[in-house]
Amino acid sequence: MRMPFIAGNWKMNTTHVEAESLVAGMLGGLEEISGVEKVLCPPFVSLPVLNRIVRGSSVKLGAQNMYFEEKGAYTGEISPRMLAELCEFVILGHSERRWYFGETDEVVSKKVRSALEYGLKPILCVGERLEENDAGRTKEVVDRQLRSALKDIDPCPSLVIAYEPVWAIGTGKAAGGEQAAATIRFVRSSVAELWNRDIAQDLRILYGGSVTGNNIAEFIRQSEIDGALVGGASLKAEEFLSIVSQTAAIKGS
Ligand code: PEP
Secondary structure (H helix, E strand, O other): OOOOEEEEEOOOOOOHHHHHHHHHHHHHHHHOOOOOEEEEEOOHHHHHHHHHHHOOOOEEEEEOOOOOOOOOOOOOOOOHHHHHOOOOEEEEOOHHHHHHOOOOHHHHHHHHHHHHHOOOEEEEEEOOOHHHHHOOOHHHHHHHHHHHHHOOOOOOOOOEEEEOOHHHOOOOOOOOHHHHHHHHHHHHHHHHHHOOHHHHHHOEEEEEOOOOOOOHHHHHOOOOOOEEEEOHHHHOHHHHHHHHHHHHHHHHO
């Protein structure tokens, strides 16, 4: 039985004051929902304040990125050692990092290894671009990203994978539930080949890409999909609460 998982990726939104009021507007509601792991991923600068606010609650925190070195002359970067004091999860390989900031499969792989070394739980993002989808190359792309990110890494049940087709992120054009489930089934089979079947069965694999309160049910009803990585809709307290509570209701029934 895999614990459903909903993470909100706030991206580059909210000042630390806005972040404080956003979390204040959802914390009580999130606390009332059980049976779902709830993770908020604010910008780095808001992690300390949110860490104080959510401490002692069932809400967990994640970072949106990190560098793979522990410390040193890497101006502007944030290390896993810094994050480990503030949060439990870290999103790695998000398509906005891959495509806007040139993160290669190799860099993502180093980050996954480094996060695990510091006790952080990676939310590893994989997903194909529109032209790759149109060319029928989804499985090939996702498989390459997975194999590269997980090579030489021991089987690790705390890893979370998010399948996020790039063409669905922030576009309002979500994948279909069955389409997402089929790719996620493939992701699970790739992990089974890379690691083993038992770990693959236990791993949480999420869908991400234009998830809202109106379409979350379509994804969560698929037994293969264990939750969602939510971008834009996680910035609206009511909508995020609706996503989490629908997930609890559907997966709990
Ligand atoms: C994301 O940022 O991972 C994401 C899926 O964004 P959105 O929900 O806005 O498409």
